[in-house]
Amino acid sequence: MxxxxxxxxxxxxxxxxxxxxxxxxxxxxxxxxxxxxSLATDIEEYNTTLKEIFKTLKIASNNLNQIAKKSHYSNDVEAIKKELNELWQSLKE
CATH class of the missing domain: 1.10.1220 (Arc Repressor Mutant)
Structure with missing residues (x-):
């Protein structure tokens, strides 16, 4: 040794x-x-996972902004509920 x-x-x-x-x-x-x-591999996997999380968060944020805009310009509550439900489903995946 x-x-x-x-x-x-x-x-x-x-x-x-x-x-x-x-x-x-x-x-x-x-x-x-x-x-x-292999710490380098662990860090690389962590960074890849983090990038995927940020990508999903960005998509969810964009969807939420679109829903907010539509809610300001229309009173179609059912369409808003449907879009919110779709957003939640995409986040669960």
């Missing part, structure tokens, strides 16, 4: 200790797991 020395400032060290307590592991085990897991 090889020995590795890591220098951490007080805040980072406290964070390491806290994480090790939560995970019930040693600092060595913690670093080994970090190395074995």
């Amino acid at each position: 090889k020995k590795l020395t890591v220098r951490l400032d007080e805040d980072d060290y406290n964070l390491l200790v806290e994480q090790c307590k939560i995970l019930e592991c040693t600092q060595n085990q913690f670093f080994r797991e970090l190395l074995r897991k």
Whole structure:
């Protein structure tokens, strides 16, 4: 085995200790797991998911704005209810 020395400032060290307590592991085990897991892949997947969420949110916002505009210009409550229902259905997917 090889020995590795890591220098951490007080805040980072406290964070390491806290994480090790939560995970019930040693600092060595913690670093080994970090190395074995592909953090770059996790971050890439996170970013992709976040982009999809923002896209869905933008679509929902646009739909809501269209409904608000129509409600100001018409009194067709049934059409507004239908559009709101469609919006909720798209958000559930």
